[in-house]
Amino acid sequence: MSTLVLVLLTGVGLGALYFLVASGLSLIYGLMHVLNFAHGAFLTLGAFMGFEVARRLDSTSWWAFAVSILVGGLVGAGVAALTELALIRPLYERHIEQVLVTVGLAFAAVALFEGIWGSDPIYIQAPAWMRETTGVLGAQVPNTYWVLMAAATALLISLVVFLRYTRFGTIIRAGVENRAMVTALGIDVRTAFLLVFAIGGSAAGVGGVLAAHYTGYVSAHLGSTLLIFAFIVTVIGGLGSLPGAAIASVLVAVLQQFANYYLGGTGDIIVVVALAGVLLVRPSGLLGRRFA
Amino acid sequence: MSAILEVEGLHASINGQQVVEDVSFAVPATGITAVLGRNGVGKTSTIRAILGLIDRAGEVRLAGERIDGLRTHRIVRKGVGYVPEDREVFGSLTVEENLQLAVRQRQPRRDLVDSLFPDLVQRRRQMAGTLSGGQQQMVSLARALLNDNRLLLVDEPTKGLAPLIVDQVADALEEASTTVPILLVEQNLDVVRRLATDAIVISDGRVVHTGRAADILGDEALTHRLLGVGVAPAAGGAR
Numbered sequence: 068m069s070t071l072v073l074v075l076l077t078g079v080g081l082g083a084l085y086f087l088v089a090s091g092l093s094l095i096y097g098l099m100h101v102l103n104f105a106h107g108a109f110l111t112l113g114a115f116m117g118f119e120v121a122r123r124l125d126s127t128s129w130w131a132f133a134v135s136i137l138v139g140g141l142v143g144a145g146v147a148a149l150t151e152l153a154l155i156r157p158l159y160e161r162h163i164e165q166v167l168v169t170v171g172l173a174f175a176a177v178a179l180f181e182g183i184w185g186s187d188p189i190y191i192q193a194p195a196w197m198r199e200t201t202g203v204l205g206a207q208v209p210n211t212y213w214v215l216m217a218a219a220t221a222l223l224i225s226l227v228v229f230l231r232y233t234r235f236g237t238i239i240r241a242g243v244e245n246r247a248m249v250t251a252l253g254i255d256v257r258t259a260f261l262l263v264f265a266i267g268g269s270a271a272g273v274g275g276v277l278a279a280h281y282t283g284y285v286s287a288h289l290g291s292t293l294l295i296f297a298f299i300v301t302v303i304g305g306l307g308s309l310p311g312a313a314i315a316s317v318l319v320a321v322l323q324q325f326a327n328y329y330l331g332g333t334g335d336i337i338v339v340v341a342l343a344g345v346l347l348v349r350p351s352g353l354l355g356r357r358f359a
Numbered sequence: 360m361s362a363i364l365e366v367e368g369l370h371a372s373i374n375g376q377q378v379v380e381d382v383s384f385a386v387p388a389t390g391i392t393a394v395l396g397r398n399g400v401g402k403t404s405t406i407r408a409i410l411g412l413i414d415r416a417g418e419v420r421l422a423g424e425r426i427d428g429l430r431t432h433r434i435v436r437k438g439v440g441y442v443p444e445d446r447e448v449f450g451s452l453t454v455e456e457n458l459q460l461a462v463r464q465r466q467p468r469r470d471l472v473d474s475l476f477p478d479l480v481q482r483r484r485q486m487a488g489t490l491s492g493g494q495q496q497m498v499s500l501a502r503a504l505l506n507d508n509r510l511l512l513v514d515e516p517t518k519g520l521a522p523l524i525v526d527q528v529a530d531a532l533e534e535a536s537t538t539v540p541i542l543l544v545e546q547n548l549d550v551v552r553r554l555a556t557d558a559i560v561i562s563d564g565r566v567v568h569t570g571r572a573a574d575i576l577g578d579e580a581l582t583h584r585l586l587g588v589g590v591a592p593a594a595g596g597a598r
Contacts, residue, residue: 237456241449247412248447252461252502253435 069205074328076203078321080212083219084281086316087274088297090222090309091147091267097243097307098263100162101155105169106271106297107290108176109147113139113272114279114289115184118191126192135276136218143272144265151264156257173291180287188284197280211280218277222270223313230309235262243307296320299338303345305352315353363388363510363540364409369417371401371408378404379415380564386510390556391532391541393572395548397587401564402544403444406512410434410441422509436463440503444514444544446495450488454479454498457487461502472501475531493524500531511541517550529553548586552576560585 088110095103117135124131150172158164197214200207230236238259242249249256271290278293279285300319304311319338327334345352362385371379379401386392394402408415411431419427426434435441448457458472458479473480476497482490487498496516503511513532517525529550532541536554545551551558555572568575568585576582 234459237452237460241452241456241460244449244451245447247431248443248449249460250431251410251412251435251441251443253432253463254460255430255432 070328072204073206073208074324075321076206076208077212078324079317080208080215080320081281081324082317082320083212083215084274084278084293085296085300085320086219086313087215087222087270087277088293089300089304089312089316090226091263091270092297092301093304093307093309093312094226094239094263095267096301097309098239098246099155099165099260101165101169102298103169103264103267104166104294105150105172105176106267107292107294108173108180109143109150109268109271109290110275110278110293111176111180111285111287111290112146112275113143114275114285115180116142117272117276118189118279118285121191127194129194132194132197136273139272139276140269141272143275144269147268147271148261148265150268151261155260155264159257173294177287177291184285184287186287188282188286190284191279193280211277215277215281218273219313219316222273223309226266226309229266235259239263296338299342303342303352305355308352308354311352311354361388362386363422364542365418365420365423366405366409367418367420369405369408369415369419371404371413371415373404373413378413378564379408382417382561382564382566384559384566384569386540386542387557388540391536391543391554392557392559393551393555394542394544394559394561395551395575395586396561398546400561402561403514404564405561406441406514406542406544409512410439438507438509440506440508440511440539442499442503442511442513442516444518446492446499448487448490448495448498448502450486452487453484454487454490455483457498458501458505461505463506467505468507469505471534472504475504475534476501493520493527496520496524496528497531500528500535504531504535508539511535511539513541514544515546516543517545517547525550548576548582 088106092103092106095101117139120138121131121135124134154168154172155165158168197210200209201213230240238249238254242256242259246256275290278289282289296319300315301312303319304315319341322341323334323338326337330337364386367383369379369382370377382405394405396402404413407413409419411429411434415427417427418425421437421439426437478494479497479501482494487495490498500516516528516532520528525547532543532554535541543555551572558570558572558575559566560568560575562585575585
């Protein structure tokens, strides 16, 4: 029983991490039809900058952790906004070129990170509580997972509130449905593009700092690994669907954890099989094209 | 009479295919100007090209000012309201959200819209995608009428609607035309006969005739040649 609970809760925690990455991918794809391969780079940069800030403060204190989260989010938002302005915007409506430029950026970013921080993982410190566990129905769940779940829940709620109750949120929802008509109402849809990139980048940056605490280290490849699963989650959830991404994040991660534990470490393979299954049976994903 | 919109040598293409070819015409600053022509001759493409929604070349002037180099949202902000073919309301947004999104001025003309479409007042919180075709058309028209525009581009507003709703849509356009000139693409010749002062006939992507709407529709041979339809009086076939 306790093992079952542990596997389930760590699955949900991992799903929370996937959602932090996948939410941005999904928003960006939904509005702009761009699969952003540079999203992993935003995450990695957020993680490194969070790490740099935390180690200059006191890595084991809560406030250093809070500042590192904030820095991760801001750096992610900033670099994502810059990417949109400098690389994506000049290629307006040229989706293939836009995707290719994000692929190029992803490769270049990893090389840059390796140049600055080296290719070995750098182990990080955290507040003492995050290194401990909490007992739930006999299972000892690492506290990092609770932080991940709290962050993902906060992100999901903020995004839903933003999308439903703000003008920009309405523009984004309308744009996902019919971008041309949004411009035909006199709205510069490019502002919404910039905004979804910044929001997505911010979530990825925060995700990067938390991913570092999840794995215990930062490395230049942190984002690339997570990005693969985030893409799978985004496709299974339905490209462009935020609730779909949330549900698929948890389903995929729980499935992965269960397969890893009960089926001899086959989690990654099972996830790919699940992806193939969804693509065959329901190519648009679980909740294709629906927002908040 | 001065023109609110002048189009000269307009060409447009979709995915490299020419859909509008050297179209030139002017829209008077008052009344409703109908764009007529058989299906697929480039009427909708002409409207979309004016708005920059498809690739275009040529000159387009709004009240004398060139707008052909501007992006769509800038053209609209200059005072061009657009009611697209097939409504294009945002189905996953509420009626209110659809309207809010369209508002471009501090004091939107809510009273006008509410009086023209009382149906919508009670349906503010309803998802636009669950409305009937006629109600969606009202949302689409309301989005354009909320603002003080200098010109409305209205594309087949009565397409697929029940006769009662057609009348209501025509009433709304008639009322709107007292304050703003309208360029109207319309297949229903009864509606054209009732509303339009002037008419432009397009065939194969080119303008083949311009003149008073009554003159064109009153000349059966001409109408038959240009539009490929017989013009029976109002009671009969509208097309």
